[in-house]
Amino acid sequence: MFNLSPVVRLLLFANVIVFFITSQMGDWAVDRFGLHSVLSEKFSPIQLLTHMFMHGGWTHIFSNMIGLIVFGPMLERVWGGPRFFLFYMLTGLGAAALYLGVNYYETSSLVDAYNMYRANPTNGEFVGFMSQYASSIYDRLAPFIQKFDADPTNPLYIKQGQAYVNAIVGAQVDTPMVGASGAIFGVIMAFGLLFPNTELILLFPPIPIKAKYLVLFYGLYEVYSGIYQAQSDNVAHFAHIGGMLFAYILVKLWGSQRKTFY
Template sequence: MFSFTPAVRTLLLVNVLVYFLTSSVREEVIDQFALHSLLSQQFNIIQLITHMFMHGNFSHLFSNMLGLLVFGPLLEKTWGASRFLTFYLLTGLGAAALYLAVNYYETAGLVQAFETYRANPTNGEFIGFINGYASSIYDNIEPFIQKFDADPENPAYIEGGRKILTAYVATQVNTPMVGASGAIFGVLMAFGLLFPNTQLFLLFPPIPIKAKYLVGAYALWEIYTGVYRAQADGVAHFAHIGGMLFAYIIIKVWESQRKTFY
């Protein structure tokens, strides 16, 4: 049976309430509170907190809240509600920080390459940008590329290429990140560190596994997919990694401050 401890119950209620509230408002309103890139004009410091309580769809909300409900209560009983909430928010912030840092590194290169292209929007520069930074849209615009290749001096095609890449870069810079996943992965890491030999029963495949092995597998998978992921998978893998990393750091710091941690 699930245990609804006070802090876990509060987080569940807030996340569910925010989901249903935001599902009935305009996208422009949601954009104000979702986490944007540091390079986006829509970035606001308050988004570091607000994005943690927003979700893109019901399955996103359900999976995160299920993780909180499964792993959170035992941590809260161990630490108390106040420390658990502190941990939850800190790992969420840490996840956002790593996500923003990696996003800035990736997006800054994209923006710089786009500025170089805009200074000389030729067919060659257009194809070079697509191959280097936008291969995920190649198939969708292949007919245009063929026409541009056949008539590279045509002003209409040059302008068309500029519009395509302008829209693509704007999407990359301004697409926000939402969700409690960073904090949830922090909770998962904490559970694996504090209760490493607890047996968990997976649904797929239906086998038992110790918490430490599940956490390790998740960490390795997120690192792999974060480095080698497809650009179009739509998952903030480095936010997950950030949540786990900051959870590890926080627990080790707390552990060093007392002789008996749990």
């Protein structure tokens, strides 16, 4: 059904094999090789590469690999295997860079507030932290806050408050990102730029659409979701945006040097 090119076949094989291996290793593999925030003690530079070959489940890897085998072969035939592989890796790294940058911007104040709270874990500091960084669960904590306020030196309440705060910080700082989505969105962007009028058939609904409009839709959706939904849908939208952004830069750069590689 799909006429896979050599590098696409290699990347497909690598992603599937790594997925099978790491799925047998459990959460340890994701925690070790998934991409953590630079503010996390679990961050390691090797994660910039390893996270690109890991996935969070069957649906995740299936959707990414479909994108690779649909859009990748034509790009590889235009650029050749080495340049396509370089493009894939650079867009994946670019996606990680933008994700980490946005993550740092969003969480640096959280970490600062966390450190201030650890130095003075009072009920007042707890209320201030939770109201600013965990407003969605603040109302559920009202009974605990009342008890803490009535007995502020109780070591059990102090410990419980610290546990709540640790959980909030851990969820935002220590939750790793995995997947090839950044590179795949880069591949989709490049396809739309090089073959803008190629008609594709959507799965749902099964209607034809030109590649340039598909890329435009994806781009606008990811920007909107990154700004308004990034904290609620557990998807690294800014990694997708980063992949598309770096793909645009590379395609335009290589296009200006067209005589040297076509």
